[in-house]
Amino acid sequence: MRVPLPAAFLSAPLAHRAYHDRSLGRPENSRGAIKAAIAAGYGIEIDLQLSSDGVAMVFHDEALDRLTARTGPIKHHTAAALSQIKLRDCDEPVPTLAEILALVAGQVPLLIEIKDxxxxxxxxxxxxxxxxxxxxxxxxxxxxxMSFNPHSIAHMARLAPHIPRGLTTSAYDPTDWAPLPPQTCDRLREIPDYDPTLSSFISHEAADLPRPRVTELKTQGAAILCWTIRSPVAEAAARKIAQNVTFETYAAALPA
Incomplete structure (x- = not known):
């Protein structure tokens, strides 16, 4: 069953990794960034990684190094241990998905990227x-x-068929995606898994939005989101094709 993306996801811009600003003490995917997005009226995009004991954690990177003072893969730590590891530039630890769901509580649209x-x-x-x-x-x-990995979305179609699902998509330049094999890049670039996963939207790399396959999917009824927009000029260009944007580093305009 293909579940349509709710109209709310095509209205207010989506704050990438929530409405983050490290200079203001709200790093990406933090509770502070979530609260700021809600207060501003933005939708929210977050990322998930898995703890060693099977808990969904709201965190972008595979490794802790960039976003905390610790090092090594996040998957080597339990959820309890991660709850003691502070994010850089704030006093908050790595949050669980359960905590973020309780915080958002349906106030704004929530787009969840399941990391490969x-x-x-x-x-x-x-x-x-x-x-x-x-x-x-x-x-x-x-x-x-959504996920870059179509297998993840196939699993979600089986495990949560009532939840709208989509693919995070890209130009898949092999240089940017190494060590992903070039042949895998070639395959994913053409978004062949949209129909097999019964997706209803894509979130596509903004610079690659003119790709004919994106236009084809839009014509067929797919909702088109994009990532990641960092200025009003870039947003205006993206909206010629995309129906909504995922943004960061500026205050995107809300619909009138």
Whole structure:
């Protein structure tokens, strides 16, 4: 069953990794950034990684190094341990998805990106997808899931068929995506998994929005989002094709 993306996701711009600003003490994917997005009236995009004990954590990177004072893969730590690791530039620890769902509580649209757990875009063990589906089973409010890894979205179609799902998509320049094999880049570039996963939207790399395949999907009824917009000029250009943007580093205009 293909579940349409709710109209709310095509209205207010989506704050990338929430409305983050480290200079103001609200790093990406933090509670502070979530609260700021809600207060501003923006939709929110967040990222998920998996703890060693199977808990969905709201965190972008595979490793802790960039965003905390610790090092090494996030997947080597339990959720309890991660709850003691502070994010840089604030006093908040790495949050769980359960905590963020309770904080958002349906106030604004929430777009959840399930990060690839394989490093290769191969099939996953579905642990992160299962943890996500369990938490979303009782969530009330506009929510959707997406991933660069189409296998993750295939798992979500099975585990949470009522949740709108889509693919995060890209030009897949092999130089940018190394060590992903060039042949994998070639395949994913043409978005062949949209129909097999019964997706209803894509979130596409902004610079690559003119790709014919994007136009084809839009013509067929796919909702088109994009990533990541960093200025009003770039937003205006993206909106010639995309129906909404994921933004950061500026205050995107809200609909009148």
């Amino acid at each position: 757990q394989t490093g290769t875009m191969y099939d996953t063990d579905a642990r992160l997808e299962a943890a996500t589906a369990t938490l979303l089973a009782t969530y009330q409010g506009p929510v959707a899931v």
